[in-house]
Amino acid sequence: MENNERDLVVGSDRFTIAIGLCTHLGCIPAWKKTQWKCACHGGEFNASGEQTFGPPPRPLDLPPFSVKGTEIVLGEEGPEYKKIAAAMKA
Numbered sequence: 001m002e003n004n005e006r007d008l009v010v011g012s013d014r015f016t017i018a019i020g021l022c023t024h025l026g027c028i029p030a031w032k033k034t035q036w037k038c039a040c041h042g043g044e045f046n047a048s049g050e051q052t053f054g055p056p057p058r059p060l061d062l063p064p065f066s067v068k069g070t071e072i073v074l075g076e077e078g079p080e081y082k083k084i085a086a087a088m089k090a
């Protein structure tokens with residue numbers, strides 16, 4: 001799988017940080033083999049949380065986080081969060 005600027009890379013690991021609620025009307029997408037699928041209205045998101053089909057108007061939302069060593073800490077706006085948030089706005 002290719003790297004995406006929305007992904008978080010820590011060492012040799014790659015993560016998708018996202019709030020797991022569809023950005024259309026808030027249903028919970030389920031992982032189906034290669035993508036997130038929303039059962040409510042057919043929205044789809046790729047592994048990086050970007051909307052690829054249907055009514056979702058934007059990628060899965062990014063919660064504030066920071067990286068401390070090998071830990072991801074939710075609720076703090078660390079430099080990694082700011083970098084990904086800026087890439088999502090571009």
Ligand code: FES
Pocket residue numbers: 022023024025026027038039040041042043054055056
């Ligand atoms: S709530 Fe997910 S597509 Fe409508």
